[in-house]
Amino acid sequence: MVSVLIKIFGTENIEMAEDVVQDALVKALETWKYRGMPDNPRAWLYRTAKNKAIDIIRRNKHSSVIDFSDPQKQLLTSGYTLTTTMNNYWQEEQIKDDFLGMMYACCHPDISQENQITFILKILCGFSTKEVAKSFLTSEDTISKRLYRTKEYFRKHKIKPRIPASEQISLRTHTVLSAIYLMFNEGYNSTHNDQLIRKDLISQAMSLCKSLLSVKRTQLPEVYALMALMCFHTARINSRLTEKGELILITKQDRSKWDKEFISSGQKYLNKAAFGKGLTTYHLEAAIAYEHCNAKEYKDTDWSKILKYYKLLLKIGNDPIVFLNQCLVILELKGPKEALIALKNVENNALLKKYYVYHATLGEIQERLGHNTKAVKHYQKAIELTQSKQEKQFLKDKIAHILN
Amino acid sequence: MKEFMFIIRGGQEEYNANSPEEMQKHMEHWQRWMGGLAEKNQLIGGQPLMNEGKTLTEGGEKVIDRPFAEGKELVGGYLIIKADSLDTAALIAKECPSFEYKCSVEVREISPLE
């Protein structure tokens, strides 16, 4: 709803759009409390918002607050065409497009990814500033500042919310998907929250991705691939934590808890992702995740297939974290000696040195080699580096296991 | 605040019979009046119309080479202003400088379509 209003008022008047939505919701709650919920609450809300928008247009048609220079918007200034034009903005198809258009505007390449996600959560997912702040474990003040900066950017550059033209769509969609995936990962493996899994972020990320798939122009292979990937990950959510909220490694997860429906929709999406030429990182990551889902037991995992996917992934981009994950596959497939040799390739990587998983992996390798002292040292380093309570506990347990 | 349109009619002949100096003076009156409305944030816009014109009738089939109404009823210009009510708008209209040339001013509310 807010996307439609932003399209009408322009990205320079986002507050105006938010106010209209807020007013409509307040009015809905007041009215429904006494008269009960209408048959079609959605239509009721749209109508209320539309009428408020018409009032605002009337009040502002002679001021420069709203830019009416676009031919379509010019028609909002005349009594002959205001109502009809306004109705046209609220067609179901149009609303979908506007939502996506706003998503592309939020994910403008000039806006930092942090700000992109902040804005998406606030404007498109309907999070309050407080909720966004909680998601990022930061103050409401910081979030307000981020929102302000993005709004300023919109104002200054007169960014129009719209789905990009076909020649730009794959590049721009890539940026949108990065933001969605980051949001998903934040939900799946929260870096700085007491909760290791945040289902609200996961479902928001998935629903954003789904909305891209609901419109023909944005049904790209990469989008299907990310959707598949998220489905495979989500399928395993319920087996990742103990009742106390402690992390369970994939080796020990109860596979009967994996959600078969998510796995099968993931497969469907992955099949659809197979058209076209581009093999993206999401395709490969989805394929890897699928292999895990496909194995009945941990020991049944097809590590050689997974290793093949990792090699392809590293061809697309030489990402040290992907490399680290590949070492874990080598560890499973060829044993700790080979894995240690592989890891030597990245021992000077500054990013990895600060990444707890790197040290945890080294710990695991050394433990398997029987080098207990070294293993404990690496685990301790990993504990220092992670902020997650659950991860810390998990690593402490490993040390305890060695020392006993 | 509602919006009103003033339709100013007639007075063209009297105006054209004037000397350039008098015309100039008359235009200054207009300037002052509209300026005053603008200062009070009541003015939205307004323009004078040329005397010539064409009129489409009979469902748009027929074109005649003159305005629809002439003489005292010839529309000579319009103004769009903001006011609280039709009566306040009419009070404002009374000050229109074109009364110097025997015009009439029709005051109409702009209709918000519902």
Add this chain to the structure above:
Amino acid sequence: MKEFMFLFRGGDEVWNTKSPEEQQEHMQHWQQWIEGIAQQDKFISGERLHYYGNTVMNDGKVIDRPLTEGKELVGGYLRIKADSLNEATEIAKGCPGFEWDSKAVEVREIWPEK
């Protein structure tokens, strides 16, 4: 480019006899017509007027009705851009008001600013 004003005459009597669906469909036609003008970058503004009104006569008396009524009533206006009176007249031919009982569209050039 010059500026022109269309004055729509008559035609508001049929409106009230139509069903809301018919009215809405009719307004879709207005939408299409004006949108076509806007897409050529020729639309400036336009409003419908309420049928009631006051008129300040040249003697200062106020009557509580529009100066011209019925088929001569000004029902609304549209301001557009066009190169000539003839071009503007051509555009006016598409006016959806003629579908119902619109009597006439008067096409007038706005007095050019000096």
